[in-house]
Each structure stands twice: as structure tokens, then as C-alpha cells.
Amino acid sequence: FELIPAVFTPFTEDGSIDYPKIEPYSTFLKEQQNISTVFISGTNGESLSLSLEERKRLTDEWAQTSSNVIVMVSSESIVDSVELSSYVKTVSETNSNIISVAAMSSSFFKPSTAQDLVDYLKPMAEAAAPLPFRYYHIPSMTGVSIDMIEFQDLVEDQIDTFVGIKYTDTDLFTLRKLILNKGEGVEHFWGKDEILITGIATGATSAVGSTYNFMGRTGYDIVNAFLTADLPSAQSQQDKIVNVVSSWGNLGGIPAQKAIMQMVGMDLGRGVRTPNRALTDEEYDDLEEKLKEVGFFD
Numbered sequence: 054f055e056l057i058p059a060v061f062t063p064f065t066e067d068g069s070i071d072y073p074k075i076e077p078y079s080t081f082l083k084e085q086q087n088i089s090t091v092f093i094s095g096t097n098g099e100s101l102s103l104s105l106e107e108r109k110r111l112t113d114e115w116a117q118t119s120s121n122v123i124v125m126v127s128s129e130s131i132v133d134s135v136e137l138s139s140y141v142k143t144v145s146e147t148n149s150n151i152i153s154v155a156a157m158s159s160s161f162f163k164p165s166t167a168q169d170l171v172d173y174l175k176p177m178a179e180a181a182a183p184l185p186f187r188y189y190h191i192p193s194m195t196g197v198s199i200d201m202i203e204f205q206d207l208v209e210d211q212i213d214t215f216v217g218i219k220y221t222d223t224d225l226f227t228l229r230k231l232i233l234n235k236g237e238g239v240e241h242f243w244g245k246d247e248i249l250i251t252g253i254a255t256g257a258t259s260a261v262g263s264t265y266n267f268m269g270r271t272g273y274d275i276v277n278a279f280l281t282a283d284l285p286s287a288q289s290q291q292d293k294i295v296n297v298v299s300s301w302g303n304l305g306g307i308p309a310q311k312a313i314m315q316m317v318g319m320d321l322g323r324g325v326r327t328p329n330r331a332l333t334d335e336e337y338d339d340l341e342e343k344l345k346e347v348g349f350f351d
């Protein structure tokens with residue numbers, strides 16, 4: 054069971070991407086967080102607030118510094134999404150660190166049926182082929198909650214490179230049915246860090262999430278305790294993530310977690326792209342105080 058951080062995008066004071074931070078960030082994940090695969094350009098990477106050129110350059114930078122890279126390729130324009138997909142495929146031809154791509158649904162204009170969603174994803178998967186393709190289901194952000202069971206049936210038939218769903222939802226009954234109905238080679242990645250245990254129990258094979266950027270070891274403590282049938286320990290390790298996620302309240306997950314990265318010694322800057330907003334000094338100090346209270350730094 055692998056834990057995969059969805060990496061943040063570091064910005065400089067002037068709001069441009071701080072590319073030189075990626076190498077130390079990648080080293081930090083490997084050495085301090087026990088990580089070997091990264092998911093780039095996703096929700097926490099603020100992908101939909103980045104330009105196509107920036108996402109291409111991020112692909113280059115991560116592929117140069119990390120050994121297993123999954124690139125999220127979708128944006129609101131299918132033209133840009135396909136261009137990024139084919140760019141990632143081209144990079145992968147000379148750099149084997151790129152292992153797969155993933156795509157979300159569009160979220161302004163939305164597909165209304167499972168078949169519409171497959172049709173929407175197909176050009177990206179084709180442009181990235183033979184790279185494996187994964188659907189990134191995150192209805193809380195996209196507002197698209199198409200029936201995943203029907204979708205999986207259709208996509209398995211129609212996209213040859215389909216390898217699974219990154220499932221950021223709490224409906225475990227559906228997840229279990231997806232796992233029972235899946236074809237060969239298809240896997241489900243779990244996306245709710247604060248209830249990682251339930252994802253493992255239900256049959257996900259990996260988890261992708263934001264908190265593994267700074268709680269990778271805690272994540273593996275949960276996995277190992279659960280897999281060795283030590284439920285009390287799995288639960289108490291899980292509570293560490295519960296407490297940390299609770300501590301940021303409504304500050305916004307991305308700015309709060311960038312602040313946490315700074316607190317744990319991996320300074321990515323506090324900047325985020327508008328309409329996200331960076332924490333003020335006061336908010337930063339309050340958050341640090343709350344994290345101290347729940348023993349995050351112990």
C-alpha cells in the first residue's frame with residue numbers, strides 16, 4: 054500500500070512559480086517523508102490556477118528530480134488538456150520517471166452522463182497513450198457526481214490505457230462495488246487522508262493526498278498498524294491526521310498546508326494563487342499554536 058503526496062506548487066514573492074524549490078522539496082519527500090511517488094499538478098498543486106506553460110515546466114522539473122511522477126493533465130479547455138497530455142507523453146519517451154497521467158472532470162461546463170464523461174476524457178487518454186490513464190474523481194471540487202459504477206464499466210471498454218480511479222469521496226459502498234466490479238489491472242487510489250483507514254479497509258491499493266507531504270511517516274504508521282491488525286494503534290495514528298486537518302478549520306487547505314510545510318522545515322513560501330489567500334502572520338501563529346496543542350511537533 055503506497056502513499057503518494059499531491060504536491061503543492063511553490064511560488065515566489067512576485068507570484069511566479071519558484072522552480073528551484075522543487076529539487077529540495079523532492080529530496081525532503083524522499084528523505085523525511087518516506088515517499089517514492091508524487092502526484093503533481095492536482096488540486097493541491099493549484100493546477101487550475103496555473104498556465105499550460107507552467108504545468109509543462111512543472112512536469113519537466115518533477116521528472117528530473119523524482120523517480121515516479123503522476124501528472125494531472127486536465128484543465129477547463131480540452132485544447133490545453135490534450136496539449137499537456139501529449140507533452141507529458143513526449144517527456145516520458147526520454148524520461149522514465151513519468152509513470153502515468155490522471156484527469157478530472159471539467160467543472161464549469163459539466164458532463165451529464167457517464168458516457169459524456171468518458172467522451173470528455175478520451176482525447177486526453179489517447180494523447181498520453183501508452184502512458185496509463187487514471188480518472189480523478191473529486192465531486193466536492195468539480196460538482197460532478199456521475200455514477201462511478203456505470204462510468205467504470207464504460208471506461209474500461211473504451212479507454213485502453215485506463216488503470217483506475219483516484220477516489221476522493223466518502224461513499225465506501227460505491228468504492229467497494231467499484232472494486233468488486235473492476236477489470237484486470239484496475240486499481241483504486243484513496244483520497245481522504247483523515248479517514249485513510251477506511252480506504253485501506255475497503256480495498257484501495259494506494260492513497261494520494263495532501264497531508265502525506267508532511268505526515269508521510271504517520272501515514273505509513275497507519276497502514277502498517279492496520280495491516281498487522283493493530284487497530285488501536287492504527288486509530289491513534291489516524292487521529293494525528295484528523296487533528297491536523299481539523300486544526301486549519303476554514304483557513305483553506307492549501308494555504309494552511311503550505312504554512313505547515315514551512316513549520317516542518319520545507320519552506321515553499323506561503324504564497325498561493327488568488328482566489329486562494331495566503332495566511333496572515335497572525336493566522337500562521339494561531340495555526341502553529343493549535344498544532345502544538347495536538348502534539349503535531351512532538
Ligand SMILES: CC(=O)N[C@H](C=O)[C@@H](O)[C@H](O)[C@H](O)CO
Pocket residue numbers: 059096097191193194221244245246247261262263264298306
Ligand atoms: C479535497 C482535497 O483536496 N482532497 C485531497 C485529495 O484528494 C485530500 O488529500 C485532502 O486535502 C485531505 O484529505 C485533507 O482534507
Ligand SMILES: CC(=O)C(=O)O
Pocket residue numbers: 059060092094095096097098244261262263
Ligand atoms: C489530494 C490530491 O489528490 C490533489 O491535490 O490533487
